[in-house]
């Protein structure tokens with residue numbers, strides 16, 4: 043029986059696994075399987091990524107470079123742009139991006155493109171697990187149907203499941219292996235196949251009753267974050283009106299030992315997940331004539347935070363008889379959150395553009411990001427030291443990297459706007475204004 047054949051391969055060491063999409067989700071997953079002694083082939087459109095992996099060179103912060111090098115050297119992990127390798131694979135995980143279009147609608151083109159390539163070489167006995175975050179119904183409506191149209195009965199000839207990725211870039215405690223992973227099979231046999239394969243590398247696989255449930259679990263997780271971040275961002279605006287320190291309020295509320303979870307205000311919502319995934323859910327419900335008001339409101343508040351930060355910067359300069367126009371401004375941090383090298387959807391990029399539009403002469407410093415392209419400007423990270431900070435009229439702290447000494451700003455910059463409470467330890471300073 044086909045399912046037993048697949049399960050036997052997970053036990054007798056002959057399993058061959060493919061991972062499509064070798065980014066911050068796919069590469070760590072590929073390394074996990076390969077580190078278990080399983081033969082893994084990574085598939086990606088990017089020859090740069092493929093060549094880098096085949097040279098044993100890592101490019102993902104959360105992957106151990108020497109482990110990747112050794113796995114490639116001993117033939118456990120290799121990469122290719124050629125999907126025909128699917129013919130020899132028993133299981134394939136799809137970890138491709140699911141961005142939004144310019145219209146704000148979901149863009150599942152990467153899922154469909156990888157699905158269509160896989161279908162060309164699909165064969166009886168294989169498991170396909172979709173990991174890309176998407177709206178409820180995608181797996182059954184777009185994956186299952188397509189395989190069945192090809193004559194491959196799902197749950198009998200092939201097995202299909204959805205398993206949301208839970209990668210927190212820069213998290214030193216939770217990796218792919220020890221983060222519980224939700225799994226929803228299209229049929230019970232699909233679930234059995236997926237549990238058998240993923241159970242080899244994931245410490246805890248959490249079964250749910252359907253692919254839709256699994257798709258919705260992920261969207262709940264990220265919508266939960268977006269809405270709570272929106273809440274504290276609005277709290278920051280309210281606290282400023284009330285002249286109360288929002289950071290003190292949250293710190294004190296966090297002493298509640300039950301029923302509270304702290305979130306912190308910031309310059310806006312970055313990353314390719316939290317600002318985007320909830321919109322996949324609200325979009326799907328809109329097609330079903332329901333308006334997900336919480337999601338829309340949080341998105342509205344979070345996306346206006348860069349404007350709010352620049353408004354506060356202007357007001358703080360004005361209080362000191364100065365203006366944004368003509369100021370030499372230093373934006374501290376363009377990564378979308380601390381201690382990572384990713385600028386996708388980073389609010390810092392919006393803040394840079396807004397300051398330039400208001401006539402400031404803007405530079406940035408970020409130890410993780412040597413150069414960046416904003417909407418209209420290409421910039422390089424400038425040196426940051428005791429001397430260099432003296433030439434700025436204004437600094438805006440947008441990312442609170444732990445390896446940066448922000449106190450230098452407080453000592454030398456006439457005005458510092460701290461959108462991350464990075465200077466909390468210094469106590470009140472006349473030239474420091476907090477979100």
Ligand code: SAJ
Pocket residue numbers: 207208209210211263264267271304305306307308309310311312313314315316378379380
């Ligand atoms: N942010 C705040 N205030 C907060 C928390 C975050 O302003 O209290 C901002 C961050 O600065 C960042 C954005 O929100 O710009 C997203 O931050 P994030 O911590 O949610 O980080 P991501 O997007 O890198 O990863 C998240 C995962 N993070 C955590 O669970 C802590 C997780 O939600 C998902 O596994 C992942 O997105 C994903 O890939 O979906």
